[in-house]
Amino acid sequence: MNRILRGGIQHKERLMSTEEKTWYFARGGKTYGPFTEHGLCKHYEAGKFASSDYVFCKGQMESWVKADTVPGLCDSLELDPEPEPEHHQVPQYERAAYDHALDKKRMKKEAKKKQKALWDKLKKRPG
Numbered sequence: 001m002n003r004i005l006r007g008g009i010q011h012k013e014r015l016m017s018t019e020e021k022t023w024y025f026a027r028g029g030k031t032y033g034p035f036t037e038h039g040l041c042k043h044y045e046a047g048k049f050a051s052s053d054y055v056f057c058k059g060q061m062e063s064w065v066k067a068d069t070v071p072g073l074c075d076s077l078e079l080d081p082e083p084e085p086e087h088h089q090v091p092q093y094e095r096a097a098y099d100h101a102l103d104k105k106r107m108k109k110e111a112k113k114k115q116k117a118l119w120d121k122l123k124k125r126p127g
Contacts, residue, residue: 021036021057021058021059022059023035023036023055023058024055024056025048025055026064033056040073044067049067050067051067051068054066054067
């Protein structure tokens with residue numbers, strides 16, 4: 001984990017500076033977290049906390065501060081857009097087989113209805 005990269009920067013130090021910042025937010029007397037900065041901003045974007053609520057970054061801050069006093073918080077990150085729903089493309093031959101099975105089922109149901117109607121008609125006949 002302490003592998004030295006180009007320029008003498010240790011891998012562990014680099015990770016701590018970007019990935020290991022642990023954020024929390026407080027709203028309504030409850031504390032939420034831990035989050036990465038990206039995760040914190042996702043909650044902000046979703047409206048789970050406001051800029052008037054308090055945030056804390058473990059190892060970076062001494063006390064809780066209002067979110068709007070932290071310069072650049074959530075401004076520097078481009079949040080991922082919501083993923084598009086995946087649509088399963090059914091191959092044409094599978095679709096045809098599926099449609100055929102539905103047609104067959106529908107025809108069978110209609111035949112049973114007709115048979116029942118005919119049977120009811122025969123029952124009503126005198127004699």
